[in-house]
Amino acid sequence: MADHNELGELGEQLAAEYLFAKGYLILERNYYFQKAEVDIIAEYKGELICVEVKTRNSDFFGDPQEFVTAGKVKLLVKAMDAYITENDIELDCRFDIIAVLKNKNTENITHYENAFYHF
Numbered sequence: 001m002a003d004h005n006e007l008g009e010l011g012e013q014l015a016a017e018y019l020f021a022k023g024y025l026i027l028e029r030n031y032y033f034q035k036a037e038v039d040i041i042a043e044y045k046g047e048l049i050c051v052e053v054k055t056r057n058s059d060f061f062g063d064p065q066e067f068v069t070a071g072k073v074k075l076l077v078k079a080m081d082a083y084i085t086e087n088d089i090e091l092d093c094r095f096d097i098i099a100v101l102k103n104k105n106t107e108n109i110t111h112y113e114n115a116f117y118h119f
Contacts, residue, residue, distance in 0.1 A: 011055025011100035012039050018098065018109050024049065033082040036075035040098075041083060048091040050080045052115075055100040068097055073116050 016026055019042055027048075028041040040051035054067050073095075080093055097115040101108040 007102065008053075008055050011098075011102060012053045014055075014100055014102065014107070014109060015051065015053045015098040016040055018111070019044075019049075019051065028083075031079065031083060033079035034075075036079035038076060038079050038083070041080075043091070046091060048080075048084065048089060048093040050076055050093060050095045051098055052076060052095070053098045053100060055102060068116065 012029065016029060019040065020026060022044075024042040024044045026040060026042050029039065031038040031041055038050055039053040040049075042049040042051060052068055052072065056067075076095060080095075083089070084091075084093065094114050095116050097112040099108075099110045099112070101110075
């Protein structure tokens with residue numbers, strides 16, 4: 001497996017552990033719908049949470065959360081709409097980003113709630 005894939009998987013695991021420790025109920029990891037992948041779907045305080053995890057080993061080219069593009073947002077919204085329909089969920093949905101900066105010297109997790117869209 002490529003190093004960037006391993007780093008991404010590690011970031012998603014760290015994000016899931018972080019959310020779990022904060023009281024989030026993890027419902028799904030790596031949910032796929034057409035071309036979209038939702039890294040983490042959770043429930044917290046009566047709200048459905050879509051979490052996009054961005055992991056980098058350096059912030060030299062920018063902070064991890066800056067790499068969530070408008071196209072990615074559109075795919076995530078479409079995927080969450082499908083997930084809500086498939087599972088007959090009647091909760092409000094929030095979209096979060098968790099930025100993970102991880103290398104041999106640093107492990108930093110930043111949680112951006114309601115990061116880009118709310119319906």
